[in-house]
Amino acid sequence: MEDSQAVTTTDTCIIGAGPQGLAAALQLELVAPSMDVTVIDHSDQWLTAWKTQFARADITTLRSPIVHHPSPDPYALTDFVEQHGFERSGLPYDPPTAESFSAFCSEIIKKAELASPIAAIPETIQSDHTGIELQTSAGVIRSRHLIIATNPHHRNIPQWTWNLVGRQAGLLEHSLDVNLAETPDLEGQKIAIVGGGLTAAHLARSAALKGAEVKLIARNPLRIRDFDTEPGWLGPKYLTKYFAESDVERRIQVAREARGGGSIPEWMHNTLLDLTSSHAMEILDSAEVTSADALSPGGCILQLNNNEQIYSDQVWLATGTQSNIESMRCLKQILADVPVIDGLPLVDHSLRLGPHPVYVMGRVAAFALGPAAGNLWGARHAARRITTAITGIELSSDGYYRQSSGPNNTKP
Ligand SMILES: Cc1cc2nc3c(=O)[nH]c(=O)nc-3n(C[C@H](O)[C@H](O)[C@H](O)COP(=O)(O)OP(=O)(O)OC[C@H]3O[C@@H](n4cnc5c(N)ncnc54)[C@H](O)[C@@H]3O)c2cc1C
Structure with missing residues (x-):
């Protein structure tokens, strides 16, 4: 390493400042506020790719219900919309408008005092199983944990x-x-x-x-x-059988088929x-x-x-994209130790990549979360599992500390 390069040392590095990366940063901030988290993205702003996608395709309403969003508290967006007088979409299942979703995300980022992402592209990622060194276009980052929230994919052409x-x-x-x-x-x-x-x-x-x-x-x-994705994939109705499937190839195939086609x-x-x-x-x-x-x-x-x-x-x-962890070339060293089937890594319950302190979120976490992993529902669940793995703190089903008496007394 050249001496002139900037070196950042951090507890957790998140690559990707989309809804998934944001969910992880917010959940970590809630559970371990003293943890040092560094986020890098192509952009130096949160949710740039998400906002660009919605604006370019002229999408004014989300597809998912209002309880799905990056905050650990499922009802936070409903409360926000009411408090700020945002118009409801009026559509079945009450999906939020893109405008209220975006304003809400800005608000929760501000409230949690999350720093803006560093604009950087990872070039190489090396792990010695106890920590990570990322060589990026903006210098070197040394981190104990790494979260991949980049939505790696190929376009279907x-x-x-x-x-x-x-x-x-x-x-x-x-x-x-x-x-x-x-x-x-x-x-x-x-x-x-x-x-x-x-x-x-x-x-x-x-x-x-x-x-x-x-x-x-x-x-x-x-x-x-x-x-x-059929709502049965957000709970035991389909997931119980999915998790019980011991044939890993079959499991990946089921996940792909459940999403398949538009x-x-x-x-x-x-x-x-x-x-x-x-x-x-x-x-x-x-x-x-x-x-x-x-x-x-x-x-x-x-x-x-x-x-x-x-x-x-x-x-x-409008032929979609195919998620593929191997499209992130800088993960080559890490992926040498992890089985990957049809672009999806076989991660464990905590979404960890083999022996490395590296975790995945989004569609590439479908092996452990099911076909809705790439949606906002998946973001919250991935954030909880990864936070528990990193901090060792078990979370209750709403993302707060598990309490022995009295519900949610750590809720802000
Ligand atoms: C048009 C559209 C509408 C959708 N609507 C909904 C909805 O209503 N509800 C729902 O639940 N889901 C929806 N989804 C699905 C999903 O929630 C979105 O695709 C969401 O953007 C995925 O979040 P993400 O954080 O995984 O990826 P992204 O939003 O794509 O964020 C990934 C981030 O990583 C950065 N990045 C990528 N590669 C690198 C790299 N090598 N180095 C540094 N940074 C990198 C990007 O700049 C980006 O900011 C929609 C998807 C689309 C395409």
């Missing part, structure tokens, strides 16, 4: 897109890159949106409302579901149907793109498996 890649600016975009916030008008644009989940639906709705002629192309008939809530389906009846949009479900050809000077032709051909000025891929 279908093979038929290869003829379109790099042909014309804006011809082909993954949903993560579509920026509706900076697109005031799509009048006259023919846009094909590929995918059958809520992201596809949000993009289709907003593009149609901005004047585009939208074709929503989904492989299967649109699936109407209130939540992206779905949309009924209120959004009704919105799409309204747009189709006003001819702003066409839904082509049970249709698959088989090939694509870019045209000169612009646009492309998509060939569908039902022999239909579609002309599009732009193609947006």
Whole structure:
């Protein structure tokens, strides 16, 4: 190591300042306020990726109910919304608005006096089983514990897109890159949106409302579901059997299948149907793109498996992402000691990576938490398990110290 490099020493380092990393930082702060926690992210602000995603796809309401959020106290967002007079979404199961969720997160970050993340990218991570050394773009961090909350993934890019890649600016975009916030008008644009989940639906709705002629192309008939993961996965109904599955490959397969394919809530389906009846949009479900050809000077032709051909000025891929811990190359040394199946590490109950003091959160924790690990529900549960593992303090089911008498007397 060069002498000129800044060296930070800390108790716990969290990589990733999204909802998962925030849940961990808040739970640690509640249980072990004197613990030194350092957070690093691409951004020097909390929740940048989350907020950008919502703004770009023009999403004004969360999908999950109001009790799911990064705070250890499930009712804190309900109280906050009431106290500050935020509008309720009015949708079934009372999901919070993106605006109230964001204001709430700012408030809990401020109240807990969490420092802003350090903008840094980890380059190498080394563990000697008792501690971690991270070489980052902003210097060296030495830490006793490390929490990975980066949501590591690959984008799902279908093979038929290869003829379109790099042909014309804006011809082909993954949903993560579509920026509706900076697109005031799509009048006259023919846009094909590929995918059958809520992201596809949000993009289709907003593009149609901005004047585009939208074709929503989904492989299967649109699936109407209130939540992206069946609520049975948040409790014993499905999890008991899941945890009892001793065949690890089967368990991973079950977790993937439970999430598999997209779905949309009924209120959004009704919105799409309204747009189709006003001819702003066409839904082509049970249709698959088989090939694509870019045209000169612009646009492309998509060939569908039902022999239909579609002309599009732009193609947006709402085909999702696949979580994969191995996409974080800096974890190579650590992962050499941990079995990984289909991108998911086989972590123990405390979400620890083998013998190393390294813990994972988010979708990559699905082996130990089930298919809802990547959601806000999963963030709270992962934060509790990791906090217990790091501090040795057992938490009650609401995330506070387990008390021998009187409930929650450590609640702030
Ligand atoms: C459009 C959309 C809507 C969703 N709505 C809901 C919902 O309503 N309810 C729900 O429960 N779930 C929802 N989810 C699912 C899930 O809660 C979100 O995907 C959430 O953002 C996941 O949180 P995270 O902290 O794992 O990841 P992210 O929010 O992606 O945060 C990861 C952070 O890590 C940082 N990072 C990544 N790699 C590195 C690196 N190498 N070095 C440094 N920093 C790095 C990123 O900058 C980012 O800030 C939604 C997902 C999407 C895509």
